[in-house]
Amino acid sequence: MFICVSTFYKVRINLLYKTIFFNVCDSAQLGDPCNIKSTQLALEGRGNRAPTNQDGARKLGTEMSQEREGKYGRELDVAVQAIQLACVLSQRVQERLLDNEEVAGSKNDESLVTVADWGVQAVVTWVLSQAFNEEEIPMVAEEDTRDLRGMEGMAMLRKVVHAVNECLMESSVMGIVPPRQPLGTIDVLKAINRGTTKGGPVGRHWVLDPIDGTLGFVRGDQYAIALAMVENGEVVLGVLGCPNLPLRSEWLNYHHRYYRVASKLFPPSPGVWHKGCVMSAQRAGQAWMQPMIFDGTTFRQSVAPQLVSVSGIVDPAQARFCEPVEKSNSSHSFTAGLADTLGLRKQPLRVYSMAKYAAVARGDAEIFMKFARAGYKEKIWDHAAGVLIVQEAGGVVTDAGGRPLDFSKGRRLEGLDRGIIACSGKKLHSKIIEAVDASWNSSTL
Numbered sequence: 001m002f003i004c005v006s007t008f009y010k011v012r013i014n015l016l017y018k019t020i021f022f023n024v025c026d027s028a029q030l031g032d033p034c035n036i037k038s039t040q041l042a043l044e045g046r047g048n049r050a051p052t053n054q055d056g057a058r059k060l061g062t063e064m065s066q067e068r069e070g071k072y073g074r075e076l077d078v079a080v081q082a083i084q085l086a087c088v089l090s091q092r093v094q095e096r097l098l099d100n101e102e103v104a105g106s107k108n109d110e111s112l113v114t115v116a117d118w119g120v121q122a123v124v125t126w127v128l129s130q131a132f133n134e135e136e137i138p139m140v141a142e143e144d145t146r147d148l149r150g151m152e153g154m155a156m157l158r159k160v161v162h163a164v165n166e167c168l169m170e171s172s173v174m175g176i177v178p179p180r181q182p183l184g185t186i187d188v189l190k191a192i193n194r195g196t197t198k199g200g201p202v203g204r205h206w207v208l209d210p211i212d213g214t215l216g217f218v219r220g221d222q223y224a225i226a227l228a229m230v231e232n233g234e235v236v237l238g239v240l241g242c243p244n245l246p247l248r249s250e251w252l253n254y255h256h257r258y259y260r261v262a263s264k265l266f267p268p269s270p271g272v273w274h275k276g277c278v279m280s281a282q283r284a285g286q287a288w289m290q291p292m293i294f295d296g297t298t299f300r301q302s303v304a305p306q307l308v309s310v311s312g313i314v315d316p317a318q319a320r321f322c323e324p325v326e327k328s329n330s331s332h333s334f335t336a337g338l339a340d341t342l343g344l345r346k347q348p349l350r351v352y353s354m355a356k357y358a359a360v361a362r363g364d365a366e367i368f369m370k371f372a373r374a375g376y377k378e379k380i381w382d383h384a385a386g387v388l389i390v391q392e393a394g395g396v397v398t399d400a401g402g403r404p405l406d407f408s409k410g411r412r413l414e415g416l417d418r419g420i421i422a423c424s425g426k427k428l429h430s431k432i433i434e435a436v437d438a439s440w441n442s443s444t445l
């Protein structure tokens, strides 16, 4: 009893300390919290207003879409717009879930699902179809409409259609022309169903995880919206929307709930970019980061994306590794053994979703490792965008045998050797591969 009470107070005091710390940091110059090359971080005096007219709103999107060059520049622009818009939907749904105005459902396979999983898939597919004038955008995506059928699915479907239309009506803020009239139920179902493409080694297709880390999403923690384009089996473009990713990496140690409490108690100065980003990259290009246009309550003006790069740390004692929160998704005991062998002294950062790839790409952590149980087949939408962003930020991503991940085999990452290792540099990476080889046979995996 005494232990429980004292632990409770310790947590409270810790939280209070963090809260004060957060407030002090935020009211100060933001500096360079995450290895961003350009330093235009604070957005004070730059909007923070709800758009009042469509012309003004369109201008925001136009500025945003003038940034990219390169072979996939146009596709990247559209993909970033689609993700910015999808993040409006997801942030609203997450707030409703946390305020108990909405509840998560479960799919036939008993995995969690929310209005946002289907809603984001519909919104992103709709935006891509409009931009590229293609009725049938080839899309490999996580969701389908099976669980929206029949009487059981009807209530959820109604909510999805509502969320999609609510979101699309605001699309002009992102420079996207909204639909002339609200989408009907059939339009929404069709948009979601486009995600059933098989993928494979030939031609172009998009790859989407509408809400990656659904468990984190439902718990009010980290999640990501991940969109990639695969051309002839290679990922050539990737965009990751991470609405809750704090700009200060030390906050990744805590559940986002604390961050929400802290920022409610001591709201950061208006317009200051303190959390949420969209990261993007194209092959043979660079990796970029920009703030969310919608920060959960207000829209702000878009700013030019900034280059990001991986950390330069090579000493394992200084390096930080991240891994899934759920030990059922990746063996914590195996990575703890590896950390010991490698001399990684820092506590692992346990983060939901592909936000872990974002953390490595922008230098918050040096390593991301995932070792799923034997027999689990990784899906391409859980990795495509994140892998490219880490690579273009200067990092290395392979399976545990040191081979590149193969996105050419359809919806799953076939032939994956043991696990996935994303790393800021080759030296750390090869040390990890050696350590995996040395300890694999004695592991229970």
Ligand SMILES: Nc1ncnc2c1ncn2[C@@H]1O[C@H](COP(=O)(O)O)[C@@H](OP(=O)(O)O)[C@H]1O
Pocket: 142, 209, 211, 212, 213, 214, 215, 216, 323, 324, 325, 326, 328, 329, 330, 351, 352, 353, 354, 372, 373, 376, 379, 382
């Ligand atoms: N048993 C398992 N082993 C490994 N990964 C799993 C898993 N079950 C689900 N996943 C994947 O892990 C993702 C979450 O990653 P993380 O654990 O890093 O937050 C899930 O994405 P979704 O939430 O999109 O379904 C899902 O694809």
Ligand SMILES: [Mg+2]
Pocket: 209, 211, 212, 213, 381, 382
């Ligand atoms: Mg996922």
